[in-house]
Amino acid sequence: MPRQPKPYLRKQTNSWYCSIGGRQISLGKEQEAAFEKFYELMGDREQIASELCTLYELSQAYLDWCESNRSPATYNLHLHYLKSFIGATGRRMRPSQLRVHHVVKWHEGLGVGSTTQGNAVSIVQRMLNWAVEQEYLKRNPIKGMRKPKQLRREVFYTREQWKEIRKHATGEFCDLLDFLYLTGCRPLEARTIEARHLHDDLVIFPTNEAKGEREARVIYLVPPAKSILDRLAKQQPDGVLFRNSRGRPWTKDAIKCRLTRISSKVGFRVIAYGARHSWATHALSEGGVDPISVAHLMGHRDTTMVSRVYSHLSRNTHFLREQARRAVSQAQDLEADTSNS
Template sequence: MPRQPKPYLRKQTNSWYCSIGGRQISLGKNREAAFEKFHALMADRDEIKCESTTLYALSQVYLDWCQAHRKPGTYNLHRHYLKLFIEYIGRTRRPSKLKTGNVTAWLDGMEMTSTAKNGALAVVQRMLNWAVEQEYLNRNPIKGMKRPKSKRRDIIYTDAQWEKIKQHADEPLAQLLDFLCLTGCRPLEARTLEARHLHGDLVIFPADESKGEFESRVIYLVPDAKSIVESLAMVNPEGALFRNSRGKPWTKNAINLRLERISKKVGFRVIAYGARHTFATNALAAGIDSVSLAHLMGHRDPTMVSKVYSHLSKNPQFLRQQAQNAVRSRNAS
């Protein structure tokens, strides 16, 4: 008959432990509290998993999985936030000891926007949910914790603003910005675009290279956009089409730094996603239906258009015209 686990005192540390499934679990220094915790563990075996590993160990296993199954950008983002998280809570903290208050204190102590904090918490929650899925844990100790409010990057540009931006951009950057404005594609899609993705007036990213890796991403090229990428394909038949003045493929950080400098010169914030948002807003104002726009933008769900690209609420002139159209429609009927 196998020996049943029971608490034992480790004299070196004057602390109580028990061994379950080959793992040593700390029960604390107080004998009465240690035995009480031991009996609670034995009554609820789900708690044993939370006590037999550390959040640091889970983060390392999760990052290994993430590196093998997710794109480099996703892996790097998760590694960044999990490193900050573990540095704050410590390498020995066990999942059972993690409280929402600990995570809130971690977020409050970081100098970042509420949107960035939303993303940081999302990474921690994803790791813990993954641990439950993989049966490393039986429950997520911070399940249901509310994330800080994420603010939309609802920046759009008028024609006059766009011209000011272009005046301060060198030719390689101006080409990239024009392509974003003409297609409404994601900046990442433009940065990773290669000649092999060109098919006439279409750009086609295979499913394993598209966002979400669910299905192929198709970008429709108007003549001006087609002309830009075809000329670049002649210069760069291999590798990224859009490159900086030194012939190096654009990186996210390089674009952001350039646009930050332009922002200071033009007096308003300039971001790459502003071109995508402007494309969507102009399309809606031109009467493009949300389903068609969703396909053009690469969204699987048309509701994303109304949720993310609802910038028309900030266009009084358009809304005045729509109000007049509504009255005309009613009178006509």
Template sequence: MARQPKPYYRRAQKRWVCTIDGKRITLGEDKKQAFEKYHGLMLDRQAVRAELCTLNQLAQAYLDWVAQNRKQPTYDKHRHYLKSCIEALGKTMKPGSLKPHHLTTWTNKGTWNCTTRNDAITIVQRMLNWSVEQGYLAASPIQKMKKPKAKRREIVYTPEQWKQIRSHATGPLIPLLDFMWGTGCRPKEARTLQAKHVHDELIIFPPDESKGEADSRVIFLTPETQSIVAPFLAHRRAGVLFVNSRGNPWTKDSIKSRLTRISEKVGFRVIAYGARHSYATNALIRSVDTVSLSHLMGHKDTRMINNYAHLAQNVEFLKTQARAACGLQPR
């Protein structure tokens, strides 16, 4: 009969350890707790796998999966946060040793706001949940960890503010902004739009080019937004339609740079997503129902509309709605 491994004490490390499947596993300083952990490992072979792998190894395996199954921006974002996490916690930390306070300490950086901290912890949680699904872990050690609440980007422009923004835009930036304002599309959809996506009054991004990669993304064009696109369709049958003054596709950073300069001129923050938020808010003010609006904006249900519809900022509209709720006529 094969000899069963038993815990033994390593004086140099002042730790109880055992060797299972040729791998040494640290059990801790206390003898009683070490033997309890050892017996638990012998009963649960999946727990042995969790003790043998490190967070760094899990992160590498997870990133390999993300690279094959998700888009490049998603991979870049996950790699950025996981790399930062491993650098802070160390490459030898085991999943079983991970506690919520480790992530709290890691994310409590002066330059990180609550939204960034939320994103960072969420990505670590996703990596650990993936590890459970793949059989690397029996359970996530931080499944119930409370995260800092992400702040909504409370940026909505009135039509008057948008006129200010547009008045300071120049050249090829103008039609790009007009298109985003008139369709409520995502900035990425505007800067990646090609002639092949345009079908008369519709713009259709196939599932592999749409957010979530599950369904086609349909953008509905009005006569006004059709007139914005038409001149580009006549001259650019290949490649993206909206390009900068050098003829190159707009990038997220180049748009941000231009809008930052406009922010300094108008005296308030200008971001590309502000056009999308404003589209949703103005649509609700004009009594567009939430189900229709969710379709127009490319959402599967109405829950996400609450992230864009900042009606609390429109006091006059809410006053009118309050009177309507009581059966009173508008003033």
């Protein structure tokens, strides 16, 4: 008959342990608390499973899943931050030992901004939530942790500012900037468009290539945008369409470097996403396009993000005056109809 596990004291560390399934589980230094934890473990086999695996082992299982079920870009991003996280916590730490202060110390030491820190913490949270779903863990040990504040990118450009930006763009970079400004698409989408995605006046990314991989992404092309892609597709029938003067696809860093140089010339910050935000702002304020249509044209499932764009409209006094005039006009029309009836 096999021996039943029971707590034992290791004099070298002055700590209590028990052995389950050939693995040592630390119970702490206090005897009474150690025995309480031991009996809790023995009464909850799911908790035993979480005590037998380490954060490193979980990260490897999660990354294997990511590699098979997510895009290469997502996998590489998660690999980067989880490797850093395990390096900070150590390969031996178990999920039950993880505390919020461990995660805080790690993300504050990354040497990046608040938004990037928040994204890094989100990746750790995703790994732990996945482990709960797959029944590696009974619970997420840092569930409810407050993440670093996500700083909103409040950058958008007036028509005059965009003319200044465009004036300092040169060569093949002009096509990319013009396309972003004409369509409001994501910079990543523009960078990855190929001739096979073109369908008359539509760009269609199949579900497995679209953001979130939930449904196909459709970009509607106005005539100038279609003209750009038609020309580039003739030059580049295979591979991505937007390329630099050396025939190489534009990368995120290459675009950032170009825009940094333009920023120094125009005197204000220029980022690729500013074109997307500008498109949305102009569509809502000057174009009179309703938020639902804007959301769909931008590739969003609902109007949550688009509602944030209205914060930019507070700077557009002409738009607000016009909206106030419309509100009064509609109220007067309603009053007149009521009186006539």
